[in-house]
Every structure is written in structure tokens, then in C-alpha cells.
Amino acid sequence: MFGNSQKTTQLAEEITDFTVIQGRSLWQDARIRFVRNKAAMVSVFILGLIVLFTIIGPYFAVWSNEEIDWNVMGDVRGMGMPSIETGHFFGVDDLGRDLYSRVIQATTISLLVGLIGAATALIVGTCYGIAAGYIGGRTDSIMMRFVDILLAIPTTLIIILLLVVAGRSFFTLFIALGAVGWLTMARIVRGQTLTLKNREFIEAARAAGVSEFTIMYRHVLPNLLGVVIVYASLLVPEMILIESFISFLGLGISEPYTSLGRLIAEGAGTMGYGTLWQLMYPLTIYVAIIISMFFIGDGLRDALDPKDR
């Protein structure tokens, strides 16, 4: 019917060329928005540097974090200051231990505490929230009432109480942090599940005979991921904050382990003696971690939850 003119060939090519208008998935869209966010990208870069520092840093350390430099110990103020020659890049602490190695150790532990605490909260909170929201009815109200009651108790006091009663250890600390973190997560997930569970695609899945558990796992959970990721990313710095607060009081992580909060407390205790570096190095890294994590969380929220802008 049509001749084989150049024009028709071109038209045919354009019609069959699907690369011209390529659809973007939700995640691609989010990634583009996140990469465009300058503050978030700078924060990712800074956080990356800090993580790199905790990984590579130990290879440059001259002193281990447990060794005491007996030469310097007598005169920390005069001889223990940061210098390349003595190998104490960040100086020494009050007992003559190398602060560089201690800061690396503390940063690693603080980051781990944040990640594990948030991960515990994420897993427990998501399971609980989906179960409550999806099952609904009386189960839902009982489960959420329980969350409300727990939420009414001041978190730091409960963590301190748990740490004292169950003994101070890493395990207890993670359990205690997870125990207070999952509550808000459960609430958010439950709210989101409530709006999702009456949508058509869930109904379609149910009509097709998919089991309830599979619906929760395959259909509800993926749609929750955006909200969950955003909240979890904001939870990490919060966990680090709480842990530091408790360690500052001397009730958190105990020697030989240390965390940034503990180092800041030690530095703050000795700053009257002119050894200011003991406060400044951990403080700077701490503030950098917290601020960049909040910016990353904000960026993720803008990227994954566009209606919130």
C-alpha cells in the first residue's frame, strides 16, 4: 500500500524505536532526585571518607589502642600532643594511649551500634507493623495499644534500666536500642499497610488465590520499602545519639571498648588541663557523622517520598 520511500522507512523506524521514550521506574526516578541533591551527595562523600578512615586508618597507626606510651604518660600536656614524629597523629589520651587508634575504634563501634540498632528496629518494627495493619480488627488495636504504652516511657531511662538489670555488654546494648527503636517504625509501617491493604492489586492477588502470608511478603512489603528506608536512615543517627548519650554518662560501652560518646566524655573531663585535642578530634568526627547522616536521610525522603516536598 505504501511505497518504499525514504520517509516511510524513517517513520517506521521512529515508531518501532522504543528507546526514544523510555519509561523510568520509581527507583530510577528516586535515584536521579537523590543524585541531584547537593547536600545529600556531599554528605555521602563525607560519610564515605569516614568509613574509609575506619577501614584504612589502622594500617597507618603506629600505636595500638591498648598500648600505653610510658614516655609520654608523665607529661600528657607537654609531650602527648598531636604530632607526626611520635606517631600519635591525634595525640594521646589521659592515660597515655594513642588517640588516633582509639578514635578509629570508637568510630567503628559507634557506626556499628547505629547500623545494628537501626537494623534490629527495622526488622522487628516492620514485621510487627505489617502484622498489625494487615490482620486488623481487634488484634490490631491490642497490638497498637501495647506500642502506645511502651512509647509513653522515656527511652533513655528504659535503656539505662535494661543495661543495669541485664548487665552491660554489646549484646544488651543492641537489644536495648532495638527495643526502643522499633516502636515508631511499627506505627509508621502499620499506617502504611492500612492504606495499602484495600487497594485493587491486593484484592486481585487475593482473588487469584494467593495466600495471606505471600500477599504480605510479595505485595505489601515491597510497597512499604520507600517509607521504611527513609525512616531507617533517620534512625541510624538517632541510635548513635542515644548510645553516645548513655556512654557519656558512663553507663554504655565499657573498657577496653570505647565509643565516640565515651571519648567525648573523657575529652570533656580533661579539657581544663589544656589537652583540648582529646575533645576536639572525637567531637569533630561525631558531629560530621551525625550531620551527614541527617542530610542523607533528608535526601532519601525527598527522593522516595516526593509528595512530602
Next chain:
Amino acid sequence: MLAYSLRRLLVAIPTILLLIVACFFLMHYAPGGPFTSERPLPPQVLANIEARYGLDQPLWKQLWDYLYNIVVHFDFGPSFKFKDRDVNDIIAQGFPISLTYGSLSFLVATVVGVSLGIAAAIRHNSWIDYFAVGLGIAAQALPNFIMGPILILTFTLWLGWLPGGGWNGGQWPYLIMPVIALATSYMGSIARITRSSMLEVLNSNFIRTARAKGLPTRTVIWRHALKPTLLPVVSYLGPVFVYVLTGSVFVDIYFSTGGLGQAYVGSALSRDYAVLLGVTILYGALTVVVNLLTDLAYAWFDPKIRY
């Protein structure tokens, strides 16, 4: 409104009771009682001590007595560590101090935060706006235990203007730093919430209508924009009050103000469970009451909300 208040109250009371029961069982099953020492006591002595503290009674009786004394007599029992003081004495000594600078910080954070947020929203993109936004960001990274050392470093060590700690009957030079340390981060958050809320309200239709009918800016802001702006702020104030209460634990330790926090951490370190539980229950109960008040204030503030 009345039905709603009653319903909320009905939830609040079991919450407090549950808190007391949970704390009681935590204390009971904690390893290492307050009387375990390196030199084991003769069994007769131990029996006498346990009788003195009522620990020889069956568990349900102990729980009942504990609950009964708290609810009816407001009596948290004797301290396990200090032979001559009970928990009430310790609370009575420390709580007024904590409450004094706690409420002051709360007041400062609210008043300054809200004013700053409103000013920032009205003068959008001006220097005061940037200051408020900057403070909001800094607030997230400057919690009380970071502010404390920074303040002491500046005002005590470098400038030498303020005493580095102590209470001295609450004279104002001793109050300034604890209050600032406690208030800063919440001030920042409140300013941020107020600012974004005000910006949203100022862009809404009813404000445009008010402007269009020729009302002066002052009237528009105070009569029309202020109330809806403060709604999210009010709901944030309840948590802030709780944070200020728990934050006082830090201030007491760091500035040696002699408030309840010192007793709390001291009892945590020496396993004086009676004091630990007494303070936790007191703060928990206060939290529940404050949350209740916040909810009621919210309902009163926003007549659109139907419960």
C-alpha cells in the same frame, strides 16, 4: 471533648500501672541483689535485712505492697543503699532542682524557637531565615552532651564569665549554662517546625483571602496564620518536655547541679534498684501525664479534630 478526655484518662492510668508492674519484675529478676557483697552475710542477718525490706514476703504480696504504697501514699519505699534515707527523700531533694532548670529550658526553647521560626517564615530567604535554618541543622548534631563541654570551654575556660558547675540555691549565673545546654537542640527543632508550618500556612487560600480584603500584615499573621501554624508545634511540645526531663540526667552529671539525674546515675552504678525504679516510674508517669495534656491541648486548639 469531655468523653474524649475521659477516654484518654482511662488509657493513661493503666499505662502507669503497667509501667510500675513491669519495673517491679525487672527489679525482681535482676541478677545480684543490693545485699550481695564479697563477704557473704550470715543467713540470720540476711533474713533480718530481707524482713526489714519486706523481701521475705511472697512475690504477689511484695508487688501489691509496692503498688499500694505508690498509689495511695505516694511512697516509693526505702533506698537499698542509704540506710537513713528512703526514695522519697532523694526525690524530694533532687526533683525541684531538675524541674527548675528543666522548665526554664522548656520555656526558653519554646519561646525563642517559635519566635525565630515565625520571623524566619515572614522574612523568607533573609539572613534571619538562614540563621534559623542553620540552627535547625546544628540542633540535630548538638545535643545537650555536646553543648555542655562547648559551653564550659567558651564561658568558663576561655572567657571566665560563668561558674563551671554547681547549684548554689539556683542563682542565675549557675543556671545559664545548664539551661542553654538543655534548650539549644530543641530550640532548633521547634524553630524548624514552626518555620515550615508557617510557610505552608502563609501559602494557603484563606491567607490570600485575608490579604486580598486588605487586612494589614500584622493582623493577617497574628489573627489568622498563628493558630494553624502552632498546631504541629503543640504536638511536638509534649515529646520536648520528656526530652528535657531525661536530658536533665546529663546536666546533673555534667554541671553537678545536684538534681535527680545525679541520684539516678548514681543508683544505676551502685545497683540501688529502689531509687532507680522510683525515678523511672516518676518520669514515666510524668511523661504519660504530659502526653495526655498535649493531646487535650491539641484537641482544644484544633476544633476540626473529632474523636
